Amino acid sequence: MRAEPGSIEARGLKKAFGELQAVDGLSFEVGPGRVLGLLGPNGAGKTTTIRMLSTLETPDAGSARIAGYDVVAESHRARACIGLAGQSTTVDVKLTGRENLKLFAWLYQVSRRSAGKRSADLIERFAMADYIDRPAETYSGGERRRLDLAVSVIADPPVVFLDEPTAGLDPVSRRTIWQEVERLSAAHTAVLL
Secondary structure (H helix, E strand, C coil): CCCCCCCEEEEEEEEEECCEEEEEEEEEEECCCCEECCCCCCCCCHHHHHHHHCCCCCCCEEEEEECCEECCCCHHHHHCCEEEECCCCCCCCCCEHHHHHHHHHHHCCCCHHHHHHHHHHHHHHCCCCCCCCCEHHHCCHHHHHHHHHHHHCCCCCCEEEECCCCCCCCHHHHHHHHHHHHHHHHCCCEEEC
8 A cells, every 4th residue: 555645654774884873773754744853963874864765775674665665676666756955965066056957857857848837936936046047166055055955846746855954054044945844844745854
């Protein structure tokens, strides 16, 4: 039986790197429209958990499902349901912000018509109009973080992972990010911070 779209399920997840047990039996659920924050000190396994759930790492034990798809056995399908903004930027810094949005829309197989409308909406929502046509390498940390989050939601995924989304941001940029998290929740997206 498939879980509701926009759901995250983790059951007994474990991951070790040599002698270091990074994640040890973690279980939780995040339903559609819910936001869950993983808290802990550096090295507590938060990023490793996100990497396992987003199919970038294979769990040593346990299981996980994204929108009902097993992250190991159905990784391609699970991946198609995920928007991910990791700790470091995923955008191409040689491209402009607009070109990055277009590139990620193409990668996520968003139709050209939808991509244009979606990009315009994201540029407005993230207040990026003043710099969207400059190369991303000229962006401040906050500007780049906004673009990173925008490309992670370009395909309107039912599940979004945000790894330390406000780290190093000024108060205005933080407010923009938190407003987007609220908007995602209101749109029934499952969000893991």
